[in-house]
Amino acid sequence: MQAQRRLRVVTTRAAHGRLIAHADASAPLAFVRSGDGLVGVGEALRITVSGPDRIADAAAAWDALVAAAEVTDEVDAHGTGLVAFGTFAFADDSAAESVLIVPRIVLGRRGDDAWTTRIAVDDEPLPEPQPKREVDDVRVALAPGAIDPERYATIVGSAVAAIRAGELEKVVLARDLVGALPAGADLRSALLGLRRRYPDAITYAVDGLLGASPEMLVAARDGRTFTRVLAGTAARGATPELDGEAAEALAVHPKDVGEHRLAAESALEALRPISRDLATSGPYPLRLPNLWHLATDITGTLEGSVLDALAALHPTAAVAGTPRDVALARIAELEGIDRGRYAGPVGWLDASGGGEWAIALRGAQVAPDGSIRAFAGAGIVADSVPADELAETAIKLRPIVDAFGDPLPRARCWSSRSLVAFCRRFRLSREHSPQDPESPAIRNQCGMGRLRFAGDQGWRREDAPPTPSIACNAQRDGAARG
Ligand SMILES: C=C(O[C@H]1C=CC=C(C(=O)O)[C@@H]1O)C(=O)O
Numbered sequence: 001m002q003a004q005r006r007l008r009v010v011t012t013r014a015a016h017g018r019l020i021a022h023a024d025a026s027a028p029l030a031f032v033r034s035g036d037g038l039v040g041v042g043e044a045l046r047i048t049v050s051g052p053d054r055i056a057d058a059a060a061a062w063d064a065l066v067a068a069a070e071v072t073d074e075v076d077a078h079g080t081g082l083v084a085f086g087t088f089a090f091a092d093d094s095a096a097e098s099v100l101i102v103p104r105i106v107l108g109r110r111g112d113d114a115w116t117t118r119i120a121v122d123d124e125p126l127p128e129p130q131p132k133r134e135v136d137d138v139r140v141a142l143a144p145g146a147i148d149p150e151r152y153a154t155i156v157g158s159a160v161a162a163i164r165a166g167e168l169e170k171v172v173l174a175r176d177l178v179g180a181l182p183a184g185a186d187l188r189s190a191l192l193g194l195r196r197r198y199p200d201a202i203t204y205a206v207d208g209l210l211g212a213s214p215e216m217l218v219a220a221r222d223g224r225t226f227t228r229v230l231a232g233t234a235a236r237g238a239t240p241e242l243d244g245e246a247a248e249a250l251a252v253h254p255k256d257v258g259e260h261r262l263a264a265e266s267a268l269e270a271l272r273p274i275s276r277d278l279a280t281s282g283p284y285p286l287r288l289p290n291l292w293h294l295a296t297d298i299t300g301t302l303e304g305s306v307l308d309a310l311a312a313l314h315p316t317a318a319v320a321g322t323p324r325d326v327a328l329a330r331i332a333e334l335e336g337i338d339r340g341r342y343a344g345p346v347g348w349l350d351a352s353g354g355g356e357w358a359i360a361l362r363g364a365q366v367a368p369d370g371s372i373r374a375f376a377g378a379g380i381v382a383d384s385v386p387a388d389e390l391a392e393t394a395i396k397l398r399p400i401v402d403a404f405g406d407p408l409p410r411a412r413c414w415s416s417r418s419l420v421a422f423c424r425r426f427r428l429s430r431e432h433s434p435q436d437p438e439s440p441a442i443r444n445q446c447g448m449g450r451l452r453f454a455g456d457q458g459w460r461r462e463d464a465p466p467t468p469s470i471a472c473n474a475q476r477d478g479a480a481r482g
Pocket residue numbers: 172174215230231232233293317318319361362375376377378379380396
């Protein structure tokens with residue numbers, strides 16, 4: 001048996017600029033929301049687990065590490081002292097490793113508190129923070145993977161048939177996109193792009209898994225927990241009026257309300273045995289930059305650690321289905337590929353049993369050789385329509401497609417030549433119709449809104465009557481800059 005490693009941990013006050021820019025370029029560790037959160041640099045130690053007991057096994061190894069650690073903490077805030085970042089595979093039989101990673105350095109910020117934690121193993125000296133490196137702008141287009149749009153529509157149809165036959169109530173089916181980066185590419189540009197476009201989502205990165213999740217599986221601090229359950233989705237409306245109508249319709253739509261109820265009930269049922277004072281608020285429409293979700297917030301008092309809550313909650317009906325076991329078997333059969341860490345818990349934990357864990361959605365796994373796999377799914381119920389679910393997954397894939405395709409748009413206004421080059425790069429052409437959910441929209445850099453290719457009408461603003469080539473006109477006229 002390996003001897004227990006002894007960690008020395010020192011947290012001191014500090015001041016940081018943008019947290020994510022401090023992360024390792026090719027192996028970023030991050031859990032940041034609205035400017036607050038943690039970024040890890042380097043790796044002091046890694047706990048690797050797998051199988052059905054992966055969360056419990058990680059908890060046991062973490063407890064042993066905590067018991068042997070010497071911690072000096074002059075800040076004493078949520079996220080100071082000894083912390084580890086973690087990601088767990090979705091399925092019990094996944095080939096993907098689940099890991100807890102203790103960084104060498106942690107930079108943290110919460111409100112007015114900002115700190116640096118330095119971590120040394122055994123008798124090593126405490127590490128010194130390094131100056132941050134310029135972020136390289138990395139770009140890659142993602143293409144359909146093992147479950148292409150056609151196959152996705154087919155498996156959604158099969159799931160609807162199984163649900164109507166009474167085999168189960170709900171199943172969440174996902175599809176994938178793939179791409180390739182050079183090995184060792186700077187992943188921070190994708191992270192910065194996600195943070196900039198989705199500042200209220202949780203920008204996460206652990207062991208090559210990165211994304212911007214809107215769904216907090218559990219946040220635990222001093223025994224109090226917060227869980228946000230999301231299920232039920234609608235596209236944003238093109239005008240404020242249409243947007244309001246979309247949110248109102250979502251809140252009463254029987255399919256979405258039913259789908260949401262199953263997800264919220266599954267979370268409550270999982271939390272009940274380990275919580276006191278459970279209280280819910282919702283469902284309510286939660287606005288994200290690219291879509292509306294139905295949300296329910298659950299608070300409670302936890303008996304145990306944040307990992308106990310994860311073990312109880314994962315996988316909720318927001319990412320698996322109801323009944324859970326039947327849904328998991330259907331997912332394995334219909335998707336037919338390993339989800340890896342997609343839809344598993346991703347987050348961080350501390351020495352007192354607290355931490356914050358999101359569901360790994362709206363993201364991708366980047367392997368050490370640079371290959372990328374992104375997933376997005378949708379909850380399927382009896383009256384789901386395959387084309388609608390396919391369109392929903394296209395909207396959910398947009399954050400990660402944009403993060404890799406156009407991470408940090410620098411030009412404030414594109415020339416018509418660069419717009420044409422962009423269209424070529426993403427294979428946007430007159431073959432793409434606005435009905436095609438695979439056709440990405442172009443964000444106009446001239447502040448004129450989102451453009452979509454509208455067949456014979458050319459590029460048009462989503463919220464305006466047909467106006468061919470508006471981006472090129474705006475550039476020529478020098479109009480609407482900024
Ligand atoms: C499974 C995903 O989203 C879940 C979370 C919010 C809304 C969902 C829905 O409306 O289907 C899904 O349950 C995903 O983004 O891949």
